[in-house]
Amino acid sequence: MELIHQFSSGLFIIQTVIFLALLFLLGKFAWKPILKSINDRETSIVDALNQAKLAKKEMEDLKSDNERIIREAKIERDSILKEAREIKDRIVGEAKDVAKAEGDKMIEAAKQTIQTEKNAAMSEIRTQIGALSVNIAESILQKNLEKSEAQDELVQNYLNKSNLN
Numbered sequence: 001m002e003l004i005h006q007f008s009s010g011l012f013i014i015q016t017v018i019f020l021a022l023l024f025l026l027g028k029f030a031w032k033p034i035l036k037s038i039n040d041r042e043t044s045i046v047d048a049l050n051q052a053k054l055a056k057k058e059m060e061d062l063k064s065d066n067e068r069i070i071r072e073a074k075i076e077r078d079s080i081l082k083e084a085r086e087i088k089d090r091i092v093g094e095a096k097d098v099a100k101a102e103g104d105k106m107i108e109a110a111k112q113t114i115q116t117e118k119n120a121a122m123s124e125i126r127t128q129i130g131a132l133s134v135n136i137a138e139s140i141l142q143k144n145l146e147k148s149e150a151q152d153e154l155v156q157n158y159l160n161k162s163n164l165n
Contacts, residue, residue, distance in 0.1 A: 141154075
């Protein structure tokens, strides 16, 4: 069987009307929501990209803030360590000065004690030498003066020396 296609203007008009009605219905009920959802999707993508850019900028700002804080912390740490070293050196220096002063005081006190003991010893030695000299002189004089002539001669010599002075 052979199909012959014949052009029918009535059929063409009906099909065109149906097509136009379908286009109108699709435009009214399908395309607007589809286009709206596409526009909404595009808007949400743009918003998401903007949010991502903002988040990236905030991360860069946080990173630079962290680096600045770390630099400041290092500077503060170095300052604290330097101050601690200076305090330690000052305390050690003061302790050395105090120890030297105490040592000097102790040395001076020891010198004074030694001088005092030396003077006391010298005085004791003089006293003993004086007593010993008196004992020796007494012994010698007793031997020499046992005779009365020697006693008279000693008195005479003493008187002569007294008159001369």
